[in-house]
Amino acid sequence: MTTTTGPHPTRRLILQGAASVALIGLGNLPFAAAHAAANDKYPEEAFKQKSEADAIKALYGRNAEPSDKVKLDAPEIAENGGVVPVSVTTTLDKVTSISFLVAENPFALAASYKIADGTIPGVANRLKMAKSTKLVAIVEADGKLYSATKDVKVTVGGCGG
Amino acid sequence: MAIRRRDFLKSAGLAAASLSLPRLARGTDTASIYDLERFGNARILHITDTHAQLNPVYFREPSVNIGVGEMAGRPPHLVGRAFLERFGIRSDSADAYAFTCLEFEKSAGRFGKLGGFSHLKTLVDRLRGDVGEKRSLLLDGGDLWQGTGLAHVMQGRDMVEVANLLGIEAMTGHWEFTYGEQTLRDNLERFKGEFLAQNVFLTEEAAFNDAPAFDKGTGRVFKPSVIKEIGGHRVAIIGQAFPYVPIAHPKRFTPNWTFGIREEELQKHVDALRGTDKVDAVILLSHNGMDVDLKLASRVTGIDVILGGHTHDAVPQPIPVKNAGGITLVTNAGSNGKFLAVVDLAIDKGKVGDVRYHLLPVYSELLKPDPGMAELIGRLRAPHVTDWSAKIATPDRLLYRRGNFSGPVDELICTALRTELDAEIALSPGFRWGVTALSGQALTVEDLLAETAITYPETYVQEMTGAQIKDVLEDICDNLFNTDPYYQQGGDMVRAGGLSYTCTPTAAIGSRISELKLNSGKALSASHRYKVAGWASINGQQGAPVWDVVGKYLRSGRMFQERLGSGVTLRGVDDNPGIAGQG
Numbered sequence: 001m002t003t004t005t006g007p008h009p010t011r012r013l014i015l016q017g018a019a020s021v022a023l024i025g026l027g028n029l030p031f032a033a034a035h036a037a038a039n040d041k042y043p044e045e046a047f048k049q050k051s052e053a054d055a056i057k058a059l060y061g062r063n064a065e066p067s068d069k070v071k072l073d074a075p076e077i078a079e080n081g082g083v084v085p086v087s088v089t090t091t092l093d094k095v096t097s098i099s100f101l102v103a104e105n106p107f108a109l110a111a112s113y114k115i116a117d118g119t120i121p122g123v124a125n126r127l128k129m130a131k132s133t134k135l136v137a138i139v140e141a142d143g144k145l146y147s148a149t150k151d152v153k154v155t156v157g158g159c160g161g
Numbered sequence: 162m163a164i165r166r167r168d169f170l171k172s173a174g175l176a177a178a179s180l181s182l183p184r185l186a187r188g189t190d191t192a193s194i195y196d197l198e199r200f201g202n203a204r205i206l207h208i209t210d211t212h213a214q215l216n217p218v219y220f221r222e223p224s225v226n227i228g229v230g231e232m233a234g235r236p237p238h239l240v241g242r243a244f245l246e247r248f249g250i251r252s253d254s255a256d257a258y259a260f261t262c263l264e265f266e267k268s269a270g271r272f273g274k275l276g277g278f279s280h281l282k283t284l285v286d287r288l289r290g291d292v293g294e295k296r297s298l299l300l301d302g303g304d305l306w307q308g309t310g311l312a313h314v315m316q317g318r319d320m321v322e323v324a325n326l327l328g329i330e331a332m333t334g335h336w337e338f339t340y341g342e343q344t345l346r347d348n349l350e351r352f353k354g355e356f357l358a359q360n361v362f363l364t365e366e367a368a369f370n371d372a373p374a375f376d377k378g379t380g381r382v383f384k385p386s387v388i389k390e391i392g393g394h395r396v397a398i399i400g401q402a403f404p405y406v407p408i409a410h411p412k413r414f415t416p417n418w419t420f421g422i423r424e425e426e427l428q429k430h431v432d433a434l435r436g437t438d439k440v441d442a443v444i445l446l447s448h449n450g451m452d453v454d455l456k457l458a459s460r461v462t463g464i465d466v467i468l469g470g471h472t473h474d475a476v477p478q479p480i481p482v483k484n485a486g487g488i489t490l491v492t493n494a495g496s497n498g499k500f501l502a503v504v505d506l507a508i509d510k511g512k513v514g515d516v517r518y519h520l521l522p523v524y525s526e527l528l529k530p531d532p533g534m535a536e537l538i539g540r541l542r543a544p545h546v547t548d549w550s551a552k553i554a555t556p557d558r559l560l561y562r563r564g565n566f567s568g569p570v571d572e573l574i575c576t577a578l579r580t581e582l583d584a585e586i587a588l589s590p591g592f593r594w595g596v597t598a599l600s601g602q603a604l605t606v607e608d609l610l611a612e613t614a615i616t617y618p619e620t621y622v623q624e625m626t627g628a629q630i631k632d633v634l635e636d637i638c639d640n641l642f643n644t645d646p647y648y649q650q651g652g653d654m655v656r657a658g659g660l661s662y663t664c665t666p667t668a669a670i671g672s673r674i675s676e677l678k679l680n681s682g683k684a685l686s687a688s689h690r691y692k693v694a695g696w697a698s699i700n701g702q703q704g705a706p707v708w709d710v711v712g713k714y715l716r717s718g719r720m721f722q723e724r725l726g727s728g729v730t731l732r733g734v735d736d737n738p739g740i741a742g743q744g
Contacts, residue, residue: 075421076647079407132670153648155408156636 043112052101052108052136056145059099059112064138064145067092072137072148078129081154087124088148092141095121099140104133129154194527195284197291200517201507202392204297205444206285208329209470210496211301212308212336212594213320214611215538217274217525219597220497221561222475224262227731227739228452229666230644234738237451237474237493241741248477259499259522260475262741266559269599276498276523278323279530279538284501284523285327286531296392301329302470302494303402303448306348307336308594310549310610311542316344319541321351326537331355331387335403335448335471339616341414357400357446359385359430360423367417382418385430394441394508397434399427399464401447403471405650411617411699422453422647424461431463442506442513444468451493452646455482462486465513466504469493471651473563473593475500479518490516497596499523549607554715556604562595562612565641565739566654566664566729569721570595570612574696574707575658576721577714582622582704584694585679586630586660591637591653604715606708613696613708620696620704628687631674634662639670654729660685661728668733676730 046059056064074086088098098121099112110127121139129135132153139146228238239247241263250256258268259275289297305324306317317340324332331354337345349356362380363372374382386399404422407415427445434440442465447454450472458467462484475495481488494502501521507514562570575587595612598604625633633655640650654664663676677685685691696707704710734740 077405077408079419156633
């Protein structure tokens with residue numbers, strides 16, 4: 001599942017650094033939603049942070065609490081570290097943003113999505129992971145931050161069985 | 162004599178009789194150990210990881226099979242005496258020989274070889290005949306098509322014919338995938354049973370390009386499950402292929418497919434079988450490996466029994482695992498055709514009341530080979546018998562592979578690679594298949610192929626820095642000893658020749674491997690570049706096939722040249738009951 005994002009430059013999907021993203025089904029949001037988010041600035045500082053804690057702080061200005069309402073799906077062992085499929089869904093209400101952080105990448109924040117009012121809060125992405133890492137998903141909902149984490153192993157490959 | 166022999170066999174597992182017949186008699190029809198008390202209304206027979214061993218084999222179980230974290234000291238991570246004590250098996254018995262490494266050579270002389278598909282056929286037919294029509298099912302857990310020279314040259318077609326005659330009704334896969342998609346599909350066209358895999362999906366690119374799939378809606382490449390009516394009840398069998406095929410093997414064999422454990426998809430499928438299809442029992446035919454199955458059983462609800470394989474653990478009793486929906490039994494049925502698992506289920510409407518489980522060693526000397534299967538095997542082997550019977554060497558010691566860190570077979574392969582390819586260090590994969598040869602038993606071409614027959618056998622020589630070598634060892638070591646089983650791939654540690662090191666299995670990745678030294682005793686330097694030889698690379702290589710390189714070395718009259726043993730010093734696992742000696 002991929003969220004739709006609007007055409008306005010400030011609302012474009014935010015990508016930087018080691019994140020490599022394949023998007024499917026980009027569409028247009030209703031005008032009202034695009035307008036409501038038009039004041040958001042590109043979070044340049046957050047994307048420059050090396051650790052995931054610093055990036056979360058720069059992006060949201062506060063800490064997240066772990067929640068089982070955030071469902072982060074990623075493989076335990078990546079078949080290809082260059083394109084690791086990850087996705088987040090949540091049962092939380094009033095979701096306003098979803099972000100992915102790859103702790104061991106040179107810059108931890110991989111992607112951050114603004115979720116417009118009335119949009120199903122689900123995002124799928126392909127992330128590049130330099131090595132085995134903790135993957136963190138942040139969901140911003142009703143002004144609070146929630147997280148889920150999963151370890152993804154990037155292996156040189158070996159022999160089973 | 163007949164009566165005494167029967168007593169002996171009865172005592173093999175659990176009784177306390179003291180007998181020491183020198184050898185089981187040949188040509189015995191069947192034996193009382195195979196007389197199972199009738200129980201329940203549905204019988205499932207399960208074989209797994211036979212690795213295409215058509216004829217009976219010697220196969221030494223490991224003396225090192227360490228469990229860490231929650232798995233420490235728990236089945237399957239018990240070896241030797243700890244194993245006997247846990248399962249109540251008498252030492253010096255036939256079962257002690259079948260299930261453990263203890264006194265292997267001495268017992269091999271007494272009890273002979275195990276397995277063989279003509280012997281297996283006799284036993285399967287008998288156990289199915291005992292319960293009557295439509296009351297049994299025969300399942301194979303995968304790694305059926307690979308492991309011998311014959312399976313290699315026939316690309317598994319031999320095993321499809323054998324599977325059809327044996328009567329395998331459903332299977333899943335692992336090494337089957339290493340023949341590539343087209344060969345796999347061609348073989349499955351001939352296979353009379355079902356190939357099941359709930360956890361193999363088209364990649365998005367392949368789905369976009371309209372690649373063939375069983376279900377384009379879900380992207381599942383294969384049928385996930387089959388419902389069979391046995392004993393008047395509906396039993397669902399779900400297939401779980403090896404989750405890490407494109408990681409453990411070259412990705413070029415399965416470019417369109419993506420694997421994984423797929424716990425969530427599995428749960429949904431179990432729920433649909435229970436809720437929509439109203440099945441009475443759910444069996445998972447799994448190639449996850451036992452540690453993964455034990456974790457999965459604690460998280461996925463609604464499965465009655467997981468019939469497991471991959472890790473080649475011969476575990477005599479099922480392990481009950483609690484989860485939110487009840488209890489799931491987890492088994493693992495050994496390897497190389499040594500064992501036939503018998504699962505007798507007492508099924509009521511919508512539930513399994515009780516289960517009895519036997520993991521029967523297939524003592525080839527106690528079972529008359531089935532003539533039809535013997536004829537088929539003879540016919541399949543005929544074109545190669547002359548070439549492959551050629552003797553290439555006679556080792557002066559027991560040759561076995563299985564063990565967490567090393568074994569004489571791989572020491573020999575590493576020595577051959579280093580010598581023939583003029584390398585300081587050799588690396589050889591930690592496969593768990595490959596049979597055992599007794600000291601003084603002449604090795605044939607066929608024996609060598611049974612240790613090496615894979616679809617990516619090319620050797621290589623490359624330069625690696627000491628730091629890169631350590632990284633590779635750390636990475637593979639984590640596949641064995643990550644405390645979370647979902648991050649394990651199965652298989653054993655890569656074997657290292659020309660190199661010794663200390664391993665601390667209980668440490669974290671990056672800290673397990675230390676004190677790396679060359680054979681000269683000189684410490685490995687992180688920045689120095691070393692010449693490293695190997696085979697079975699997941700990247701394409703151009704060197705001669707490993708069987709040619711090792712064959713050349715052995716034909717030159719050389720054998721072991723250096724230290725005995727693995728070269729690995731273990732730290733931090735002194736009291737671990739997964740260690741009974743070198744290896």
